[in-house]
Amino acid sequence: MDTAPAPAPAPTKPSLSKKPSPSFRLRNGSLNALRLRRVFDLFDRNGDGEITLDEMAAALDTLGLGADRASLEATVGAYIPAGAAGLGFEDFEGLHRALGDALFGPIAEEEPGKEGEAEDEDMKEAFRVFDENGDGFISAAELQAVLKKLGLAEARNLAAVQEMICNVDRDRDGQVDFGEFKCMMQGITVWGA
Numbered sequence: 001m002d003t004a005p006a007p008a009p010a011p012t013k014p015s016l017s018k019k020p021s022p023s024f025r026l027r028n029g030s031l032n033a034l035r036l037r038r039v040f041d042l043f044d045r046n047g048d049g050e051i052t053l054d055e056m057a058a059a060l061d062t063l064g065l066g067a068d069r070a071s072l073e074a075t076v077g078a079y080i081p082a083g084a085a086g087l088g089f090e091d092f093e094g095l096h097r098a099l100g101d102a103l104f105g106p107i108a109e110e111e112p113g114k115e116g117e118a119e120d121e122d123m124k125e126a127f128r129v130f131d132e133n134g135d136g137f138i139s140a141a142e143l144q145a146v147l148k149k150l151g152l153a154e155a156r157n158l159a160a161v162q163e164m165i166c167n168v169d170r171d172r173d174g175q176v177d178f179g180e181f182k183c184m185m186q187g188i189t190v191w192g193a
Contacts, residue, residue, distance in 0.1 A: 035126075040092050042150055050086035053077070062151050075099075127181050137175040140165050 043051045043059040051059075053069075056076055060067045079095040080087055087095065130138040130146050140162045147155035154160050168176055168184040176184075 036093060036096055037089070040089050042152070043092075048085075050084060050088055051092060052086035053080075055086065059151075063149065123182050123185060124178070126185065127178050130176075130181075137177055138165070138181065139175045143176075 040051065041047075043055055045055050045058065053073060053076060057067060057069060057072055060072075076087065076095060079091045079098075081091060084091075127138070128134075130142055132142045132145060140158060143165060144155050144158060144161045147161065154164070165174065165176055168180050170180055170183075171177075
């Protein structure tokens with residue numbers, strides 16, 4: 001008896017217990033591409049250019065966002081191309097875009113002249129991620145805490161984190177203010193984005 005293989009599960013709309021953060025999808029394309037590339041590289045633990053379901057589950061667990069394996073397979077599995085072991089970067093972008101549209105609706109077109117305002121809001125949102133105590137500055141301890149949450153090796157060495165701060169600290173006060181952060185972010189080039 002010849003049976004056809006079961007169809008792949010349809011992507012499921014994620015359910016969130018709290019209101020999703022607007023920082024999930026930045027309005028500035030280059031900042032979004034940079035952030036997404038960094039997330040992809042963090043999730044791709046073995047550096048093979050693909051994020052497997054196991055790597056995705058491990059990354060979500062590390063971030064304290066433990067996911068039910070069946071839900072993860074249903075949501076992410078539909079974006080893994082046939083024959084591939086996991087998501088390539090383009091597949092990851094497609095998943096991110098689809099989740100963003102499902103959670104927030106499609107990105108509205110910017111009004112002419114409003115691009116600068118939207119970019120500033122995105123920068124402020126990104127700055128607030130690092131400025132954990134809300135004092136308007138990013139200290140070495142705050143940067144180290146965020147790097148640790150992301151599982152980056154640099155977080156283990158406070159001297160290395162302090163050096164990162166010194167590299168963008170124009171007024172030499174030992175911390176990064178919003179102007180210094182904005183200048184640093186605008187100087188970042190995203191290759192392949």
